[in-house]
Amino acid sequence: MKIEVINTGSEILLGNTINTHLATLAKELFPLGFRIDRQATVPDGSAIGQALREALHRADGIIITGGLGPTSDDVTREIVAETIQAPLEFHNTVWQSIKDFFSKRNREVPENNRKQAFVPRGAEILQNSHGTAPGLWIRASWEGKEKLLILLPGPPRELLPMLTDELIPRLKAWGQRPPIIQATWSVIGMGESAVADQVEMFLKNLDNVEYGYCARNGQVDIRLISDEKTPIESAEKFFLETFGTRVFRSDGHPIESIVIRDAAIKQITIATAESCTGGLIAHRLTNIPGASNVFCGGWVAYSAAMKAGMLGIDPSLIEQEGVVSGAVASAMADAALRHAKADMAVATTGYAGPGGGTKQDPVGTCYIAWSVKGNKTDCERFLFPLDRESFKLRITQIALDGLRIRICSHTSIQQG
Amino acid sequence: MKIEVINTGSEILLGNTINTHLATLAKELFPLGFRIDRQATVPDGSAIGQALREALHRADGIIITGGLGPTSDDVTREIVAETIQAPLEFHNTVWQSIKDFFSKRNREVPENNRKQAFVPRGAEILQNSHGTAPGLWIRASWEGKEKLLILLPGPPRELLPMLTDELIPRLKAWGQRPPIIQATWSVIGMGESAVADQVEMFLKNLDNVEYGYCARNGQVDIRLISDEKTPIESAEKFFLETFGTRVFRSDGHPIESIVIRDAAIKQITIATAESCTGGLIAHRLTNIPGASNVFCGGWVAYSAAMKAGMLGIDPSLIEQEGVVSGAVASAMADAALRHAKADMAVATTGYAGPGGGTKQDPVGTCYIAWSVKGNKTDCERFLFPLDRESFKLRITQIALDGLRIRICSHTSIQQG
Numbered sequence: 164m165k166i167e168v169i170n171t172g173s174e175i176l177l178g179n180t181i182n183t184h185l186a187t188l189a190k191e192l193f194p195l196g197f198r199i200d201r202q203a204t205v206p207d208g209s210a211i212g213q214a215l216r217e218a219l220h221r222a223d224g225i226i227i228t229g230g231l232g233p234t235s236d237d238v239t240r241e242i243v244a245e246t247i248q249a250p251l252e253f254h255n256t257v258w259q260s261i262k263d264f265f266s267k268r269n270r271e272v273p274e275n276n277r278k279q280a281f282v283p284r285g286a287e288i289l290q291n292s293h294g295t296a297p298g299l300w301i302r303a304s305w306e307g308k309e310k311l312l313i314l315l316p317g318p319p320r321e322l323l324p325m326l327t328d329e330l331i332p333r334l335k336a337w338g339q340r341p342p343i344i345q346a347t348w349s350v351i352g353m354g355e356s357a358v359a360d361q362v363e364m365f366l367k368n369l370d371n372v373e374y375g376y377c378a379r380n381g382q383v384d385i386r387l388i389s390d391e392k393t394p395i396e397s398a399e400k401f402f403l404e405t406f407g408t409r410v411f412r413s414d415g416h417p418i419e420s421i422v423i424r425d426a427a428i429k430q431i432t433i434a435t436a437e438s439c440t441g442g443l444i445a446h447r448l449t450n451i452p453g454a455s456n457v458f459c460g461g462w463v464a465y466s467a468a469m470k471a472g473m474l475g476i477d478p479s480l481i482e483q484e485g486v487v488s489g490a491v492a493s494a495m496a497d498a499a500l501r502h503a504k505a506d507m508a509v510a511t512t513g514y515a516g517p518g519g520g521t522k523q524d525p526v527g528t529c530y531i532a533w534s535v536k537g538n539k540t541d542c543e544r545f546l547f548p549l550d551r552e553s554f555k556l557r558i559t560q561i562a563l564d565g566l567r568i569r570i571c572s573h574t575s576i577q578q579g
Numbered sequence: 580m581k582i583e584v585i586n587t588g589s590e591i592l593l594g595n596t597i598n599t600h601l602a603t604l605a606k607e608l609f610p611l612g613f614r615i616d617r618q619a620t621v622p623d624g625s626a627i628g629q630a631l632r633e634a635l636h637r638a639d640g641i642i643i644t645g646g647l648g649p650t651s652d653d654v655t656r657e658i659v660a661e662t663i664q665a666p667l668e669f670h671n672t673v674w675q676s677i678k679d680f681f682s683k684r685n686r687e688v689p690e691n692n693r694k695q696a697f698v699p700r701g702a703e704i705l706q707n708s709h710g711t712a713p714g715l716w717i718r719a720s721w722e723g724k725e726k727l728l729i730l731l732p733g734p735p736r737e738l739l740p741m742l743t744d745e746l747i748p749r750l751k752a753w754g755q756r757p758p759i760i761q762a763t764w765s766v767i768g769m770g771e772s773a774v775a776d777q778v779e780m781f782l783k784n785l786d787n788v789e790y791g792y793c794a795r796n797g798q799v800d801i802r803l804i805s806d807e808k809t810p811i812e813s814a815e816k817f818f819l820e821t822f823g824t825r826v827f828r829s830d831g832h833p834i835e836s837i838v839i840r841d842a843a844i845k846q847i848t849i850a851t852a853e854s855c856t857g858g859l860i861a862h863r864l865t866n867i868p869g870a871s872n873v874f875c876g877g878w879v880a881y882s883a884a885m886k887a888g889m890l891g892i893d894p895s896l897i898e899q900e901g902v903v904s905g906a907v908a909s910a911m912a913d914a915a916l917r918h919a920k921a922d923m924a925v926a927t928t929g930y931a932g933p934g935g936g937t938k939q940d941p942v943g944t945c946y947i948a949w950s951v952k953g954n955k956t957d958c959e960r961f962l963f964p965l966d967r968e969s970f971k972l973r974i975t976q977i978a979l980d981g982l983r984i985r986i987c988s989h990t991s992i993q994q995g
Contacts, residue, residue, distance in 0.1 A: 172793070173791055173802075174791065174793040174800070174802065175601065175602075175618075176601070176605055176614070176615045176616070176617070176618065177605050177606075177609065177614070177615075177761065177802070178601065178602040178603065178604070178605030178606035178609065178831070179602075179763065179793060179800065179802065179831050180602070180793060180795065181597065181598075181599055181601075181602045182597075182598060182601065182602075183597055185591065185592070185594070185597075185598065185620065186591075186594040186595075186596070186597045186598075187594065188594070189592060189593050189594030190593075190594035193593065193594070198592070198593070199592045199593075200592070200622070200626075201592070201619065201620065201621055201622075201626065201630075202591075202592065202619065202620040203617065203618065203619045203620075204601065204617065204618040204619075205617055206616070206617075207791060210616075210617065214617075217633075232771060232792070232794070233771065233772045233775065234771065234772075234775045234779065234791075234792045235779065235783070236790075236791045236792065270773075273772040273773065273775075273776045274776075275772060275775060275776065275779070276772055293965075295772070317794075318794050318795060319795070319796075319969065320796070320965055320969055323966060323969075345593065347595065355648060355649065355650065356649045356650075356689040356691060356692055356711075357686075357689070359649065359650045359689075359691065360689045360691070363650070363651065363691070367651070374652075375589055375590065375623060375650075375652045376648070376650045376652065377588070377590040377595060377596060378648070378733075378734050379596065379734060379735070380735075380736070384590070384595065386589075386590065386593070386595065415594070415595050435858075435879070437858075440862075440865075441861050441862055441864070441865025441866070441870070441874075442851075442853075442858030442859070442860070442861030442862040442865060442877060442879065443858070443862045443865075444858070445857055445858030445861075445862075445879040445881075446857055446858040446859045446861075446862045446971075448857070449856075449857025449858065449859075449879070449881065449931075449971070450857070450967060450968055450971070452932075452933050452934070452967060453934075454857070454881070455881060455882065455934075455935075458857075458881050459881060459882050459884070459885050460878070460879050460880050460881040460882060460885035460889060461858060461878075461879040461881075462876070462877075462878060462879070462889070463851070463858065463861040463865070463876050463877040463878070463879065464876050465861075465865065465870070465871060465874050465875060465876040465877075466871065466875050466876060468875070469875050469876035469919060472918065472919075473876060473878070473918070502888065502889070503885065503888075515865075516868075517868050518868070518869075518871075519871075549736055550739065551866060551868055552866055553735065553736055553739075555862075555865070555866070
């Protein structure tokens with residue numbers, strides 16, 4: 164069962180939009196036993212037809228996203244209808260839902276939304292609860308074989324609920340595949356070669372497993388795919404022996420979700436005091452449902468004045484040690500812990516660049532401090548000469564991983 | 580001149596990594612007059628060869644990312660060499676840079692990095708200043724035509740500097756295309772149809788322009804491409820007449836960069852007090868170089884206790900009005916303005932879900948308040964029944980756009 168994805172939209176090929184649909188679809192399809200074999204991005208227009216014909220030749224199921232909107236450059240529906248020779252027909256129920264969508268919002272139906280009520284003959288409707296373009300589920304015959312075509316709207320807020328509520332249940336019924344197990348472990352703060360060096364021989368000798376590595380922003384993922392549990396379990400055992408607390412089972416979840424999950428289990432509360440990361444640690448933590456049980460709050464003390472004003476850091480300490488220093492990072496973490504009455508706090512101060520920096524602490528320098536109630540505050544210095552956003556992301560990776568490791572050993576620390 | 584991009588990596592097709600390379604490449608290539616015609620993602624392995632042969636048939640230039648690493652699943656170099664029949668040869672200078680890379684970091688060269696020093700015959704080296712895999716610039720003959728193949732490493736921190744420092748200068752020399760102008764305007768808080776309704780007739784009658792719309796997270800982009808200035812200028816005039824201050828020239832820049840730029844020009848400082856957006860406004864503002872001239876700092880007052888504790892909001896106000904209320908949002912904005920001694924402040928409080936919410940303020944409710952020094956504080960209520968991350972993103976869009984509009988009219992407000 165081969166599945167391909169075609170993402171349409173000139174904005175993707177112009178770099179104005181990052182394609183997140185592929186990842187969304189892949190993650191939802193995998194547990195059903197489907198893997199995406201290939202993906203293509205094509206501009207709005209006739210290229211959609213060419214890509215569709217090629218995919219129909221190779222794959223059994225094709226998912227096309229985008230181009231179902233009301234504007235003149237939305238032509239996916241028309242091109243699919245023409246390619247598979249299923250004429251577009253006006254669909255009364257769809258038209259009624261479009262009219263309802265607007266009337267609920269006390270708005271007139273714009274005339275150009277009418278084209279969204281035209282549907283290729285024989286297509287089934289996937290309801291769009293967050294927009295006007297219906298998704299389409301189409302069985303078509305191509306080169307003598309039955310193919311499945313799925314058309315989904317481009318905006319993520321429309322695609323996501325349609326995927327969960329309409330598409331997944333149909334795909335389940337369409338024929339679930341034998342389950343495959345995918346497991347991912349991650350190590351933050353080590354290079355890809357260094358990680359691979361320690362596990363490659365073991366993995367090479369492991370039977371019935373497909374494995375791979377992926378390095379990104381200071382995190383190395385080791386991914387295993389198998390249809391058996393045994394190799395997955397023995398790999399996990401080996402990774403723990405090799406890396407100790409440095410490795411964690413991530414399974415595609417970001418480090419912040421591991422932090423929230425583990426802290427919630429141990430009823431640990433967390434506060435943040437951020438300078439150079441500018442709120443990104445708080446943002447990442449609050450992306451996770453249930454964050455409110457763990458994360459009390461945080462300070463984004465961007466200017467030196469705010470570090471003194473918000474957090475009550477002694478201005479003479481800032482003066483003496485410099486705003487980017489281990490002493491200030493530690494004082495920030497301690498202040499956050501105290502003011503928020505939290506169990507743990509993490510603080511960052513550094514030079515994100517492109518401006519700033521000193522001779523001994525150039526752009527890319529960062530101090531991260533972790534404060535744990537009843538323990539000595541730890542502080543580490545890092546140098547990441549990266550662009551601004553990568554710098555922020557890299558530091559938050561280490562800051563969050565430091566929280567994870569401290570949460571792991573929390574009981575023993577308190578006893579010690 | 581047709582250019583295609585092939586992104587390799589099973590992690591992309593498994594949904595573990597979001598492909599940002601396509602957008603990065605597109606944005607850098609466009610000003611040189613190159614547009615990407617098509618893109619494909621293929622898994623590590625032999626599928627790379629198939630996709631490459633197809634692309635060689637259609638395109639003049641092919642950029643391949645990923646699969647140049649030291650691990651066993653990195654096979655792009657080998658497959659390209661085989662496809663274009665250019666045998667791999669050991670390259671001494673490359674091997675020396677790899678050894679230097681490790682010795683600078685006081686590390687031994689792992690044995691598996693040696694394969695990165697093998698290069699297809701005739702290839703030119705693109706230096707990798709942030710990793711060990713060199714990029715490759717290869718001229719090959721295919722079906723009697725000369726083709727250009729560019730191989731880039733997968734990790735963004737390696738690809739990005741190589742693109743800027745090594746690839747762009749070569750592409751410029753390779754043959755700059757006649758310049759094309761791309762311009763994008765954005766409107767936040769209106770639907771795609773509503774925007775299109777007001778501009779479609781105008782754009783349809785505009786000569787020598789390619790146009791398109793893109794809707795995402797509460798923002799509608801109108802994109803124009805032309806090789807003449809005149810239609811771009813008359814469209815801008817028309818958009819300003821039609822939408823007033825609601826429209827802004829974005830040109831692919833996010834709203835936060837417009838806010839930082841405009842505030843810096845008018846020397847306006849900004850503070851934030853966030854509850855349901857959890858630091859995302861601060862994070863977005865601090866992504867922009869020069870943010871430190873505008874953004875003083877922010878509070879992430881996630882729990883009710885922290886709203887009282889951090890910001891000094893009267894607990895009885897929270898008790899009376901509820902933590903998610905216009906009164907609390909306004910008090911938060913006022914407190915942030917006052918504590919940070921800023922010119923403007925924005926505050927958010929709401930129910931991100933999946934838990935929480937009340938009968939009259941269900942999950943998805945949010946209050947946003949804007950406080951401007953010397954003016955009455957404005958507060959608006961919104962209802963966005965979205966998933967957690969989309970909810971946060973949508974609210975920050977409106978919060979930031981509200982800042983942009985207030986910055987626009989700042990002088991007149993102070994005079995009024």
